[in-house]
Amino acid sequence: MINWSVILGIAKTHLLTKMKSTVTATLGVTFGIGAYITLVSFMTGLNAMLDDLVLNQTPHIHMYNEIRPSPTQPISQYQGFSDAFNVVHSIKPKQNQQKIHNALPILSYLKKHTNVRGATPQLRAQIFYLSGSIELGGNLIGVDIMEEARLSNIQDNIVEGSPQALKNNTNGILLGAGLAEKMSLSIGDRVQISTVEGNIFPLKIVGIYQSGIAEIDNIQSFANLNTVQRILGEAENYVTDINIKLLDIAEAEPMARSLEKQFNIKAVDINEANAQFETGSNIRNLITYAVSITLLIVAGFGIYNILNMLIYEKMKDIAILKATGFSGKDVQYIFMAQAIIIGLFGGLMGLLIGFGLSHLIDNTPFETEALPTITTYPVNFNPNFYVIGIAFALISTFIAGYLPSNKAKKIDPVKIIRGT
Numbered sequence: 001m002i003n004w005s006v007i008l009g010i011a012k013t014h015l016l017t018k019m020k021s022t023v024t025a026t027l028g029v030t031f032g033i034g035a036y037i038t039l040v041s042f043m044t045g046l047n048a049m050l051d052d053l054v055l056n057q058t059p060h061i062h063m064y065n066e067i068r069p070s071p072t073q074p075i076s077q078y079q080g081f082s083d084a085f086n087v088v089h090s091i092k093p094k095q096n097q098q099k100i101h102n103a104l105p106i107l108s109y110l111k112k113h114t115n116v117r118g119a120t121p122q123l124r125a126q127i128f129y130l131s132g133s134i135e136l137g138g139n140l141i142g143v144d145i146m147e148e149a150r151l152s153n154i155q156d157n158i159v160e161g162s163p164q165a166l167k168n169n170t171n172g173i174l175l176g177a178g179l180a181e182k183m184s185l186s187i188g189d190r191v192q193i194s195t196v197e198g199n200i201f202p203l204k205i206v207g208i209y210q211s212g213i214a215e216i217d218n219i220q221s222f223a224n225l226n227t228v229q230r231i232l233g234e235a236e237n238y239v240t241d242i243n244i245k246l247l248d249i250a251e252a253e254p255m256a257r258s259l260e261k262q263f264n265i266k267a268v269d270i271n272e273a274n275a276q277f278e279t280g281s282n283i284r285n286l287i288t289y290a291v292s293i294t295l296l297i298v299a300g301f302g303i304y305n306i307l308n309m310l311i312y313e314k315m316k317d318i319a320i321l322k323a324t325g326f327s328g329k330d331v332q333y334i335f336m337a338q339a340i341i342i343g344l345f346g347g348l349m350g351l352l353i354g355f356g357l358s359h360l361i362d363n364t365p366f367e368t369e370a371l372p373t374i375t376t377y378p379v380n381f382n383p384n385f386y387v388i389g390i391a392f393a394l395i396s397t398f399i400a401g402y403l404p405s406n407k408a409k410k411i412d413p414v415k416i417i418r419g420t
Helices: 004-017 017-054 103-111 145-151 164-168 177-182 223-231 249-263 275-314 315-323 329-364 383-408 413-419
Strands: 061-064 116-131 134-143 158-161 172-176 190-195 202-209 220-224 241-246 266-269
Touching: 004 017, 004 275, 004 329, 017 061, 017 275, 017 329, 061 249, 103 116, 103 266, 116 145, 116 223, 116 249, 134 223, 145 158, 158 164, 164 202, 164 220, 164 275, 172 177, 172 190, 177 413, 190 315, 202 220, 220 223, 220 315, 241 249, 249 266, 275 315, 315 329
Parallel strands: 134 220, 172 202
Antiparallel strands: 061 241, 061 266, 116 134, 116 190, 116 241, 158 202, 172 220, 190 202
């Protein structure tokens, strides 16, 4: 029967008498796990921030009328050429209105759908922002602002003002931050906009919107849906876009295809809309985990080398233990106990160092005009990272201790004693 109190006592004595080697091995585990925790927490936090920056501004499904050429040309309908191979050059898009037909019944249908968290109407208008004699081209989007605030991160991007202020002002506008800077405008000022037909309307600035994407902030602003409908001279059912947020985002693609067939309208799911960004995000995550795993493997080899040297330094002790009646298994358990102790203490200290460095990064100021709502560097404090870290510390030290200790149990004590 194994006497664990004796084995652990000898293991403790070995660790304390060779304090330099013990500390070196423990620090190898500590800094390996600490570096892993810090890197993976920071990189995944940064990736999540970039994902949110783009994906939170993208609806799960976007419905609109797509301008495209007719799939069937008049020549194909002429019976005289029914058996011929017809080639038509320079096909022009068919005349198609931007308005979504039966938009209000579609919205009513979507809001009753079991997988729909919310559906919001939009009206996109091409306009000019007037600043003296200067005309700046851009977009004015009519929205149900309170519903947009509920379903998207638009409220986080309003750096001045509030969604409620826009809702309460029928002639209000959330002006893009780039436009406000170019025209030296702020909350309370009025900006004149002109439609493509030349009609001019003054709107009061009730807020400044900044998405963090300069190309958007330089051209895009928001107003109430009925305000934009009035500016364009359209009825209350005039809607050009419908944005849908789902309860289960995994159903976005099949649902988009179903809506296209059901309502004969273009429906783009979030994966299709952000295909390139999704590819870049996957590559960043792959690099992050590859580097993190490499750090852990390098730390594991360091632990193995240190423990291997530690066992060879203890050859005389091994011989004495065997000569006094300890079996090969007992010797192996002694050195494996040392490895596990080093892995446990080193891993726990590594977790503390990793958490401390992650917390320090999380509180480091991060100021950029492109991302006004983000004040510190993003860090992901996912508990799974810490579980993986301590598990790897124990597994790597177990393996690092098992391999050399397995050799130690086979050592012939007579040969070692004679060599002394």
